[in-house]
Amino acid sequence: MxxxxxxxxxxxxxxxxxxxxxxxxxxxxxxxxxxxxxxxxxxxxxxxxxxxxxxxxxxxxxxxxxxxxxxxxxxxxxxxxxxxxxxxxxxxxxxxxxxxxxxxxxxxxxxxxxxxxxxxxxxxxxxxxxxxxxxxxxxxxxxxxxxxxxxxxxxxxxxxxxxxxxxxxxxxxxxxxxxxxxxxxxxxxxxxxxxxxxxxxxxxxxxxxxxxxxAQLRYEITVTGTAGHAGTTSMPLRRDALAGAAEMILAVETIAGAAASDLVATVGRIEASPGAANVIPGSVTFTLDVRAGDPTRRDEAAADILEAIRAIAGPSSFPREGGVPGSQAIPSVAPVPPPSRGYSGFAQDGAGSRNLDVAITLIHDLPxxxxxxxxxxxxxxxxxxxxxxxxxxxxxxxxxxxxxxxxxxxxxxxxxxxxxxxxxxxxxxxxxxxxxxxxxxxxxxxxxxxxxxxx
Missing domain, CATH: 3.40.630.10 (Zn peptidases)
Incomplete structure (x- = not known):
């Protein structure tokens, strides 16, 4: 008692x-x-x-x-x-x-x-x-x-x-x-x-x-490809949003792990659409949570991760003047340039990219x-x-x-x-x-x- x-x-x-x-x-x-x-x-x-x-x-x-x-x-x-x-x-x-x-x-x-x-x-x-x-x-x-x-x-x-x-x-x-x-x-x-x-x-x-x-940053990331029949669309012609998202999520893990610090990055939720066993996913939305004790380290890692995500998606996903298409401003992270750091395994300058569209929305920025x-x-x-x-x-x-x-x-x-x-x-x-x-x-x-x- x-x-x-x-x-x-x-x-x-x-x-x-x-x-x-x-x-x-x-x-x-x-x-x-x-x-x-x-x-x-x-x-x-x-x-x-x-x-x-x-x-x-x-x-x-x-x-x-x-x-x-x-x-x-x-x-x-x-x-x-x-x-x-x-x-x-x-x-x-x-x-x-x-x-x-x-x-x-x-x-x-x-x-x-x-x-x-x-x-x-x-x-x-x-x-x-x-x-x-x-x-x-x-x-x-x-x-x-x-x-x-x-x-x-x-x-x-x-x-x-x-x-x-x-x-x-x-x-x-x-x-x-x-x-x-x-x-x-x-x-x-x-x-x-x-x-x-x-x-x-x-x-x-x-x-x-x-x-x-x-310090914590949280994003919602939507990857858009083309839905198609799983049995009739050949592999070279696919724009598979889920396969692209999977590669992006592995990039998140790779970049955060390479920091060897208190930096952590997490994808905690992922949703694929239309969600049928015989349909190539045409759209995927996932969350990205990036945290570190040092806000500068957090922001630099977030910029690197977003850069890698855009590289995997393809050249059309890089921000043009006016920001990322389909997303809101990201005030706490410096503008992300086209990929130049040579991350191993990530598509560079469109070579091997997946021809996907990506929209990145900042959910919250906690200092x-x-x-x-x-x-x-x-x-x-x-x-x-x-x-x-x-x-x-x-x-x-x-x-x-x-x-x-x-x-x-x-x-x-x-x-x-x-x-x-x-x-x-x-x-x-x-x-x-x-x-x-x-x-x-x-x-x-x-x-x-x-x-x-x-x-």
Whole structure:
């Protein structure tokens, strides 16, 4: 039983486990906790009770974020925000998001009533994943004051609008943007999160200090050829969009792999049309996601990848004056010249090209979000004091911390997860690692207090 466990990292893990099943999941046999769903509401009730038990006062803000506040020494002092997200992807893991919230609650409980020069607010953000409505980080953007009202004009897969879903929780979409915090009310932001990668495990480390969140570019690429009968169109006469896309996808892997850095590039979705077994694909659409800690390295790699894609398609696909036909402007990546770098295996100057058309559309451009150097130093010092070596690493995944950087300085602590697996039921965190993370967070809090204490 969770209630029988003593305070600490093991209890934080056990509480995540409790939230992984009904009524805290919207699916009967796996975990999915969508924003503003019955499972979300049930989770807020349970987590709110744990916050109260730890000595916090709780409230639900206009964006349906649960906020637990532990007051500081002075009246109405600025707050250290410790937060992560309570929502989950479909068939997800139990620790991605909730563990950071549970560790925040445990960090407050560990104070045992001791007050600091600042308040602590533990926030359970309602939507980071974007798994119900087609936009991510809605609720942290609302708190940071960076959310545009137009983002709320959305419906889910069942035709339910954000406004209707809020109303079911007794909230009004008209008030949503008032969740924004006033300048000066947030001292700093700390997020503890599973690494969602294998580096810490590979190096035998329990925790690491995050230096920043990688810059990310995402494109949608449409390759157009000619659909034809699979039995009557000879191979030399084909304009096979799927075969061309396959070569392009291998080029993505080759270029990203050759970088030998934190650069990663991924094709996560591909759709071929018309999708019949006896028809040559005439059109293929796939996504391209490029990330790196250094935005210049990201942009150069994206330019190289797009250059290779156009070379494979053929000379007609290269940008003429006015940009790429059929695509929108790509402001963050320098104009791509015709191929000149001699990538092995890629068609050059039309020789062996596939005579395909390609349209490239920029979906989003997320800048790198560096963590605050002074806060990173505090995390490092707390890690050393807890008896563990310092390891700094970049986050390839996006987090609420990148949004909250618009409001205040940010810090992130990564926690080892088995196999680097996340967004999967096999997601696992050792309770002993959670205990180490809690010790580092508590040390960070004490050191932050010491920087503000005039004594």
């Amino acid at each position: 969770v209630s029988a466990l003593p305070p600490g990292g093991a209890r934080a893990v056990a509480r995540c486990d409790e939230l992984g099943v009904a009524p805290y999941s919207d699916l009967p046999d796996s975990l999915y906790r969508g924003y503003l769903t019955p499972a979300h509401r049930a989770a807020l009730d349970r987590v709110g009770a744990w916050m109260v038990e730890a000595g916090m006062q709780i409230r639900i803000d206009p964006a349906a974020n649960l906020i637990g506040r532990y007051e500081g020494l002075a009246p109405d002092p600025p707050a250290l925000i410790i937060a992560s997200h309570i929502d989950s992807v479909r068939d997800g893991g139990r620790y991605d998001g909730p563990l950071g919230i549970m560790l925040g609650i445990e960090a407050v409980a560990a104070l045992q009533g001791r007050r600091l020069p600042f308040a602590i607010e533990v926030i359970a953000f309602g939507d980071e994943e974007g798994s119900r409505f087609p936009a991510a980080m809605l609720t942290s953007r609302a708190v940071a004051g960076t959310l545009d009202a137009s983002a709320l004009d959305m419906i889910d897969a069942h035709g339910i609008s954000v406004a209707e879903a809020l109303a079911e929780m007794g909230l009004d979409v008209v008030e949503y943007l008032t969740a924004a915090r006033a300048p000066g009310t947030a001292l700093a932001y700390l997020e503890a999160h599973i690494e969602q990668g294998p580096l810490l495990e590979a190096e035998g480390l329990a925790v690491g200090t995050v230096t920043g969140i990688a 790198a979000s560096p963590c605050d150097p002074a806060l990173m130093d505090l995390l490092d010092a707390a890690t050393t004091a807890a008896g563990h070596p310092i390891r700094r690493l970049v986050s390839g995944a996006g987090h609420d911390a990148m949004v909250m950087a618009a409001l205040c300085p940010t810090a992130m602590l990564f926690i080892r997860c088995r196999g680097g697996i996340s967004h999967n039921p096999a997601e696992h965190v050792d309770p002993a690692d959670a205990e180490i993370a809690l010790a580092v967070m508590s040390g960070f809090i004490d050191r932050l207090g010491a920087t503000l204490d005039p004594a």
